[in-house]
Amino acid sequence: xxxxxxxxxxxxxxxxxxxxxxxxxxxxxxxxxxxxxxxxxxxxxxxxxxxxxxxxxxxxxxxxxxxxxxxxxxxxxxxxxxxxxxxxxxxxxxxxxxxxxxxxxxxxxxxxxxxxxxxxxxxxxxxxxxxxxxxxxxxxxxxxxxxxxxxxxxxxxxxxxxxxxxxxxxxxxxxxxxxx
Amino acid sequence: xxxxxxxxxxxxxxxxxxxxxxxxxxxxxxxxxxxxxxxxxxxxxxxxxxxxxxxxxxxxxxxxxxxxxxxxxxxxxxxxxxxxxxxxxxxxxxxxxxxxxxxxxxxxxxxxxxxxxxxxxxxxxxxxxxxxxxxxxxxxxxxxxxxxxxxxxxxxxxxxxxxxxxxxxxxxxxxxxxxx
Numbered sequence: 001x002x003x004x005x006x007x008x009x010x011x012x013x014x015x016x017x018x019x020x021x022x023x024x025x026x027x028x029x030x031x032x033x034x035x036x037x038x039x040x041x042x043x044x045x046x047x048x049x050x051x052x053x054x055x056x057x058x059x060x061x062x063x064x065x066x067x068x069x070x071x072x073x074x075x076x077x078x079x080x081x082x083x084x085x086x087x088x089x090x091x092x093x094x095x096x097x098x099x100x101x102x103x104x105x106x107x108x109x110x111x112x113x114x115x116x117x118x119x120x121x122x123x124x125x126x127x128x129x130x131x132x133x134x135x136x137x138x139x140x141x142x143x144x145x146x147x148x149x150x151x152x153x154x155x156x157x158x159x160x161x162x163x164x165x166x167x168x169x170x171x172x173x174x175x176x177x178x179x180x
Numbered sequence: 181x182x183x184x185x186x187x188x189x190x191x192x193x194x195x196x197x198x199x200x201x202x203x204x205x206x207x208x209x210x211x212x213x214x215x216x217x218x219x220x221x222x223x224x225x226x227x228x229x230x231x232x233x234x235x236x237x238x239x240x241x242x243x244x245x246x247x248x249x250x251x252x253x254x255x256x257x258x259x260x261x262x263x264x265x266x267x268x269x270x271x272x273x274x275x276x277x278x279x280x281x282x283x284x285x286x287x288x289x290x291x292x293x294x295x296x297x298x299x300x301x302x303x304x305x306x307x308x309x310x311x312x313x314x315x316x317x318x319x320x321x322x323x324x325x326x327x328x329x330x331x332x333x334x335x336x337x338x339x340x341x342x343x344x345x346x347x348x349x350x351x352x353x354x355x356x357x358x359x360x
Contacts, residue, residue: 001243001250001322013201013227019218019296021193021201026245028320037245038199040220042296064182064294065217070181071294107269110345114251115245116199116222118298121345140208143183158356165290165301169345172352176338 002029009039011072017161018042042112042119046089047166048075049174050101050126057153057174058097058129062143064164066096071163073143074170085109085122093126096137097145107173112166123170125177154160182209197261198222211326222292222299226269227346228255229354230281230306237333237354238277239310242323244344251343252336253323254350265289265302273306277325282308287353292346303350307359318327330358 005027013021020041026034050058060073062075079085086104095100107123133144148156154175155161162168185207193201201219206214232239241254257272259265266284273279287303315325328336334355335341342348 001241001324004245015203015216015218021199023195024227029322030318034320038195038328039246040298042293061181063183063186063209065289066219066291066294066297068291073294076294108340110347110348111244111246111248111343112292112345113222114246114253114344114347118220118293127189131352140212140214141306143207144181146207155354157353160288163291164294165292165303165349166345167294168288168290169349169352172356173337174351175356176334177350 004028013077021050040113040115040118043078044120044122045076045078045087045166046085046092046122046124047170048093048124048126049170050075050093050097050099050129051178052099052129052147056147056149058099059146059148059153059156060096061146062141064141066169067163069163071167072146072161073164075166076167079122086124089122089124089126093129094133094136096135096139098131098133098135099129100132101126105177107170107177110169121166123173125174150175150180184208187235206314210332218296220293220296223258223295224265224300224302225256226265226272226302227246227257227303228269228273228304228306228348229350230255230273230277230279230309231281231358232309232327236327236329238279239326239328239336240276241326242321244273244321247343249343250346252326252341253339253344253347254299256347259302266304269302269304269306274316275321276315278311278313278315280312281306285357287350287357290349303353305354313338330355330360
C-alpha cells in the first residue's frame with residue numbers, strides 16, 4: 001500500500017507554541033489530487049498510567065475545559081521542544097504527583113487524528129511508584145489526586161468516568177497489560 | 181469542582197464542513213482570565229469494533245495520511261449533521277464492510293482533546309455481525325479487510341500495529357469487554 005504525497009503546505013492560522021493549522025495539497029496513489037487538506041500541528045504529549053508499590057493507580061479527578069463533566073485522568077502533559085518522550089513522562093509524573101517510578105514500560109506512540117495529525121501521543125505504564133517530593137504543577141485545572149485499585153480503574157474505564165479518549169486509551173492498555 | 185466559563189468566541193479559521201478554529205476568552209474558577217484559548221470544532225465521529233458470528237474481528241489494514249506506516253483499523257467515520265451516533269455506526273459498518281450486526285453495545289462517548297475539543301467520539305462494540313451486502317465505501321484510502329481472532333487483535337493492540345489513538349481506545353475497550 002502506497003503513502004499519500006504532500007505537494008505543498010501553507011500555514012493558514014498559527015498561535016505559537018500551541019497550534020499551527022496548515023492547508024496542504026495532496027496527491028493520492030490512485031491519481032486523485034486534493035487541494036486544501038487541513039493539517040493540525042500541535043505539541044506531542046505523554047500520558048502515564050502510574051501504579052504505586054501497593055498496586056494502587058495514581059488517578060486525578062479534575063475539570064477540563066473540553067470535558068462535559070468532571071473526569072478521571074492519568075498523568076499527562078505536553079513534551080517540551082527537544083525533550084525525550086520518556087523524560088517528559090518522568091518529569092510530568094514528578095511534577096503532578098511528587099512520585100518517581102521504578103519501572104517504565106512503553107505502551108506505544110500514536111497519532112491523534114488519522115487524517116489531520118493533531119500531535120503524537122507517547123503512552124507509558126509506570127509501576128513501583130513512590131512519593132519522593134511535593135507536587136509542583138503549573139496546571140490550570142482544579143484537581144484531586146486519588147489512589148484507586150485496579151478494579152476501581154476498570155469500573156471507571158467501563159462506565160464513562162474518563163471523558164477524554166486519549167486517556168481512555170492509556171488506561172485501557174494498562175489494564176490489558178496488568179491482568180487481575 | 182467548578183467548570184470554566186466561556187466569555188467570548190471568535191472564529192479565526194474555517195473550512196466547512198471539516199473544521200472551525202476559534203479563539204476563546206475564558207474565565208477560570210480561581211479568577212484567572214485567559215484570552216486567546218484555541219478551540220477546534222471538527223465533526224463528531226463513530227468507531228466500531230465489529231465481531232462476526234464466528235468471533236472474528238472485522239479489521240482493516242490501511243494507509244492513513246497522518247499515520248507513519250500502514251495501520252490496522254476498526255470501522256470508523258464522521259457522523260452526518262443531525263444523524264444519531266448509533267445510526268451512523270450502523271451505516272458505516274454496512275458501507276465499509278457490507279456487514280450488519282445483531283447486537284450493539286455502547287462503549288462510551290469521549291472528547292478527543294481535553295483542552296481544545298476536536299470532536300466527540302462515540303465508540304461501539306458490534307457482535308454477531310454477518311455479511312449482507314457489498315462494500316459501498318467512499319473512503320479515499322486503500323484498504324484490505326481482514327478477519328482476525330481475538331488473540332491476533334490483542335497482539336496488534338499491544339505491539340503498535342494500530343497507529344491512531346482513538347482506534348486503539350476502541351479496540352482496547354472491546355478486548356476488556358470480551359475476555360478470552
